[in-house]
Amino acid sequence: MLERYGHGGDLVTASDLFGITADQFVDFSSNMNPFGPPAAVFAVMESRWRELDRYPDPAVRGLRSKLAQRHGINVDNVLCGNGAAELIDLAIRALRPNGGVGLAVPCFGEYADAAEKYGGHIVRVPMLEDDSFRLSVERVMEAALGDNRPEIWMIGSPNNPTGMTVDRELILKLLDTEAFVVIDEAFLDFVPNEEAISLVQEAAKRPNLLVIRSMTKFYAIPGIRLGYAVGSADTIAKMRGLQTPWSVNSLAQWIGEAVLDDVEYEQRTRRWLTEERQWLSADLGKLGCKVFDSVTNYLLVKLPDECAIDAAQLQQLMGQRGVLIRDASHFAGLDGRFIRLAVKLREQNERLIEALSACLQVRRL
Numbered sequence: 001m002l003e004r005y006g007h008g009g010d011l012v013t014a015s016d017l018f019g020i021t022a023d024q025f026v027d028f029s030s031n032m033n034p035f036g037p038p039a040a041v042f043a044v045m046e047s048r049w050r051e052l053d054r055y056p057d058p059a060v061r062g063l064r065s066k067l068a069q070r071h072g073i074n075v076d077n078v079l080c081g082n083g084a085a086e087l088i089d090l091a092i093r094a095l096r097p098n099g100g101v102g103l104a105v106p107c108f109g110e111y112a113d114a115a116e117k118y119g120g121h122i123v124r125v126p127m128l129e130d131d132s133f134r135l136s137v138e139r140v141m142e143a144a145l146g147d148n149r150p151e152i153w154m155i156g157s158p159n160n161p162t163g164m165t166v167d168r169e170l171i172l173k174l175l176d177t178e179a180f181v182v183i184d185e186a187f188l189d190f191v192p193n194e195e196a197i198s199l200v201q202e203a204a205k206r207p208n209l210l211v212i213r214s215m216t217k218f219y220a221i222p223g224i225r226l227g228y229a230v231g232s233a234d235t236i237a238k239m240r241g242l243q244t245p246w247s248v249n250s251l252a253q254w255i256g257e258a259v260l261d262d263v264e265y266e267q268r269t270r271r272w273l274t275e276e277r278q279w280l281s282a283d284l285g286k287l288g289c290k291v292f293d294s295v296t297n298y299l300l301v302k303l304p305d306e307c308a309i310d311a312a313q314l315q316q317l318m319g320q321r322g323v324l325i326r327d328a329s330h331f332a333g334l335d336g337r338f339i340r341l342a343v344k345l346r347e348q349n350e351r352l353i354e355a356l357s358a359c360l361q362v363r364r365l
């Protein structure tokens with residue numbers, strides 16, 4: 001299976017499985033901006049490589065201050081990390097849950113992995129297909145106020161793999177229970193009115209809220225590894241105390257600063273996504289798939305009822321054609337009828353539809 005190491009976008013495993021070189025795949029299994037890295041990334045690599053003989057700034061001052069300015073918060077409220085993945089891990093280590101960690105499932109697998117690695121137990125609140133995988137206030141509050149109430153909640157907004165943001169009012173209600181809430185906004189940059197939705201400014205003010213953001217998806221730099229967390233100065237200091245020194249390397253720091261200036265790239269990305277998500281959803285619908293609403297750059301898709309193969313078999317057939325898709329049955333709460341697809345550029349999306357159309361006609365493997 002493609003998710004051998006727990007995630008999509010694993011082109012080394014894909015090459016092993018399908019005997020095709022990495023650059024021949026079109027990858028819908030990880031959710032990157034299909035425009036590729038902004039021009040500023042190449043400019044930084046060309047102009048600054050001579051400085052790689054120096055240590056990175058251990059306090060990531062330039063990038064933190066730029067992020068603080070962008071969000072209108074204090075620099076002490078920002079911690080940069082080696083991808084959002086490092087910050088999820090650091091958050092759990094800093095918060096040391098003795099009680100449970102509440103998750104709205106299906107969700108990103110690293111929340112449970114990080115919690116269990118450090119001895120937390122998971123309290124799962126299901127999001128149901130009948131509710132279009134929206135988080136129900138009643139169900140969350142029942143868990144949040146029950147006997148087995150979680151000490152920490154980790155919630156994606158937009159959630160992976162379901163693609164919807166979480167109601168701000170719901171988070172504020174959870175914060176009132178005095179649980180600690182971690183909101184993962186890794187994909188929020190793709191949402192046009194993200195500033196109105198983000199809880200970043202709230203997180204800088206509240207002792208029990210932390211927001212985690214990724215820069216790898218929107219700027220298509222997963223190989224660079226870059227994310228940041230926003231929280232109270234106290235939470236940020238605790239996390240920083242546990243972080244490996246120089247965890248954010250020099251290239252990541254320079255690139256992070258440079259891409260934040262590229263307003264044209266931001267606008268182009270959001271314009272493309274609004275149009276292309278609609279086109280792809282409609283074409284998937286024509287194949288008999290059920291497509292769940294998404295505000296971001298991936299779609300949760302249910303295979304047609306009459307389809308004779310499951311997500312794992314479909315992934316295999318598509319992979320042989322050089323098209324990688326995510327088998328969503330690996331997410332707790334989903335089964336072999338579900339796949340997750342990134343939204344890409346029109347030509348790539350057309351290749352996806354063509355391959356899907358051929359594979360969905362297969363009776364049984």
Ligand SMILES: Cc1ncc(COP(=O)(O)O)c(C=O)c1O
Nearest residue numbers: 083084085108160186214216227
């Ligand atoms: C919801 C979510 N959060 C965080 C991450 C980690 O992102 P990063 O590449 O910044 O470590 C991912 C990666 O797929 C993700 O899907």
